[in-house]
Amino acid sequence: MKNSQILIADDDQTLCYLLKEELVLEGYNVDIVFDGKFAIENLKKKSYDVVLLDLEMTEIMGEEVLDYAKEHHPTTQIIVLTGKSDVRTAIDCIKKGAYDFLTKPYEFGQLVVVIERALEHKDLLLRNTILSSKLNKSVPHAIVGESKTIRDVIGLAERAAKSDSNILLEGETGTGKELFAEFIHQNSNRNKKPLVTINCASLPDQLIESELFGYEKGAFTDAKTSKQGLVEIADGGTLFLDEIGELSLTLQPKLLRFLEKGEFRRVGGIANLTSDVRVIGATNKNLMVEAENKTFRRDLLFRLNVITLTIPPLRERSKDVLLLAEFFIQQKSPVRNIKRLSKEAEISLLNYSFPGNVRELAHIIERALIFSEGEEIQSKDLNLPIIAAGNQDRTFDESGEVVPLDEIEKVHIKKALDANDWNRENTAKALGIAQKTLYSKIKKYNLK
Secondary structure (H helix, E strand, C coil), X not given: CCCCEEEEECCCHHHHHHHHHHHHHCCXXXXXXXXXXXXXXXXXXXXXXXXXXXXXXXXXXXXXXHHHHHHHCCCCEEEEEECHHHHHHHHHHHHHCCCEEEECCXXXXXXXXXXXXXXXXXXXXXXXXXXXXXXXXXXXXXXXXXXXXXXXXXXXXXXXXXXXXXXXXXXXXXXXXXXXXXXXXXXXXXXXXXXXXXXXXXXXXXXXXXXXHCECCCCCCCCCCCECCHHHHCCCCEEEEECHHHCCCCCHHHHHHHHHHCEECCEXXXXXXXXXXXXXXXXXXXXXXXXXXXXXCHHHHHHHCCEEEECCCHHHCHHXXXXXXXXXXXXXXXXXXCCEECHHHHHHHHCCCCCCHHHHHXXXXXXXXXXXXXXXXXXXXXXXXXXXXXXXXXXXXXXXXXXXXXXXXXXXXXXXXXXXXXXXXXXXXXXXXXXXXXXXXXHHHCCC
C-alpha cells in the first residue's frame, strides 16, 4: 500500500538512512529517529501505519516504545527488528501486540513483504471497526433512479468524487445523503482507505468530540486507556459528518481548525496530531440561513461547501417511485416469494407526496410485504396516511400520465371506507365530510 506512513526507530544511523532510501523508492513515506525517546515524540505528533522498531537503543528501549504505541495508537503495526540474541524478547513483544519481528541481518525483500502484510492487517482492523458501527444500519448499495433530476445529481457527484475538495450534501431527511456519500467515496481516489461516518445529532458534545478526535488516558472518569478518534481511523480516506447542522457552536471551531490545517488534539491531550481526510458533510438545514442566524459559523460553512450537491426529494422525481418500490420489494422479499404491486397500489404510491422521501418508501414497502396476503400488494396494504388528494399539484398513473380528479377522489374514498371497515360514520369523520355527502359519493362512484 503505497504512500503509507512508516517510522524507522534504530540507533544504527547508517542502516536508517539506507533503509529509508530503499523504502522511499518503493513508494512509502518514511521518517527516521535514532532513539526510543524520539520515536515516542514522533508518535505524539503523527499517526504512523507501521513502525520498524529496534529493541536495543540508547536512552529508551524498544519495548517502552511498543508499550506507548499500543496504548496511544492501537492500530499502528509494530515490526520488531532484533539481533539473534534477543529473539526471546522479540517473542515477548509479539505477545504485547507487535505484529511481527525480523532478526538482523534480513533481506530487504523480506522486510517489504512483512510491511505489506502489516498494512493489510491494519486495514482489516479498521474495516472491522467501521463495519461494527454499521451493523444496525440498512442502506441500499446502489442509487436507484432514471429521472433526469436524479441522473443530473449523480453526474455531478461523479465529477466531484474525482477532486479532493470537501463536499456539502443538502436535502430533506430520507433523500439518501449517506448513500451519496458512499457513492462519492467509492468513486474517489481514496476508495482504498476507510469511509468513516458519525451522526452529529445522535451524541452529546463531549461524546462527539471524543469520537471525532479520540481521547487520552485519564481525560475523564471512564478513560482508562487512550483511544484513537475517527479522524485518525479515516486517515487517507473520507470522513462523513451526517447532520452537521446540529454540531454545537462549541465544537465548530475545533472542526474548523482540523479542516484548515489537518491538525487536531485528542481530548485531554496536548500534542497536535495530523490526519489527511476528505470531509463530506450532510444536512437537512439551510446552513446559509443558520449562518445568518449565528447558529452555524460562516467560516466553517465556506470550508465545507467547496462543492455543494442538493439531493432532490422524492416528490420531484415521480418517475422513480415505482422503480424504487420494485427495488425495495426485491431487496426485502424472501427469495422464493417475490410479490408485486397491484395497479391500484401503484397509483396510490404515485399519488402520495412522500414527506419522508425514499426512506419512507422503503418502510412502506417493508410493512406492506409483512401484512399483504397473496402474491400482490394491494393499496390497503400500503397503509398510506389519508391525505386530501386535492391538496396535491399533480397526480400520475402507472405510466406517468395525469389522473383525473374524479378518479383520485374515488380511490381516496374507497381507501378510507376500507380503512374504517365501511363504517360510514367513522369514514365521514376521517374524510371531514357529512355522512350525506359520503353516501352521495358512494352512489356516484358505485363503490362496493
